[in-house]
């Protein structure tokens with residue numbers, strides 16, 4: 099074969115290979131997918147669009163879950179079972195803060211079980227409209243999202259139509275930055291944002307983190323030293339610019355400065371040593387740590403550095419075999435949060451049956467026959483029908 103013919107031959111093979119790949123691919127792909135990047139939910143829905151029985155029920159469950167108003171605090175974990183063709187959607191309202199990264203992680207015991215995770219921002223006005231801001235990738239049962247706007251968010255989790263599977267889920271946040279004093283943690287923060295200063299004439303625009311003189315002060319994130327010097331209230335100070343979202347980080351009262359202006363620094367690099375220079379002369383050595391953002395000026399650094407617990411995945415040992423529980427007490431309050439502080443949004447009486455969505459600590463996550471979701475305390479629940487293995 100001539101060179102030209104060999105080239106043509108390989109071109110034909112390539113086209114055929116792509117064609118075979120396309121038709122053997124289980125998911126329905128569209129030429130526009132590369133541009134519009136459909137979510138995992140949209141890709142999945144294409145397989146069922148012609149299923150006039152199951153698909154509308156699945157879709158309706160999701161749409162009505164957007165109107166649910168159960169609230170949870172983080173960290174949160176829940177275990178339960180996603181039942182085949184029961185069309186349940188889990189929905190939670192969660193308050194999230196700028197300076198945190200939000201994590202949703204789900205494990206399932208059935209291989210290939212698909213789960214769709216969507217995060218919405220709830221508007222601050224009285225309308226409470228929602229806007230989709232993040233969805234999971236097709237093969238991931240997790241999302242990770244850095245919060246830029248403090249407020250209320252809605253999380254929905256919907257399993258695929260088929261395949262019963264146990265699940266274990268954990269939701270938590272982590273600080274966007276590292277802790278700025280070596281070997282220290284939350285305990286060392288002894289003065290917070292907003293505390294009165296100069297007899298109430300001004301408020302504290304940062305955090306005071308106490309440590310022995312000479313303890314290393316470390317970069318809370320990657321960036322560049324924008325200035326250093328000894329001036330004003332802060333005494334020996336280091337200013338750092340970050341690439342992301344343009345924060346300025348302020349480290350003050352240093353005993354000594356160990357970096358130079360213009361230097362590139364990475365998280366954990368030593369910037370200087372804890373001291374009490376500037377207006378901290380009369381107090382014990384500590385780092386004053388501040389964060390400034392453009393026109394907003396100083397913002398509360400606490401969410402950016404506060405270390406919080408990452409919950410364990412609960413095991414599947416209490417696998418729930420059937421999807422229904424009943425009420426054992428004469429009356430049980432249905433609450434909008436898993437805690438006695440949760441608002442009472444309904445009640446159930448002896449022998450009422452409730453669909454069981456999952457278990458979280460001392461509470462069952464349930465749905466009543468009118469479709470309302472709620473939490474009910476485990477002491478009021480009869481699991482005889484639930485056949486927990």
Ligand SMILES: [Zn+2]
Nearest residue numbers: 304305306386
């Ligand atoms: Zn301070």
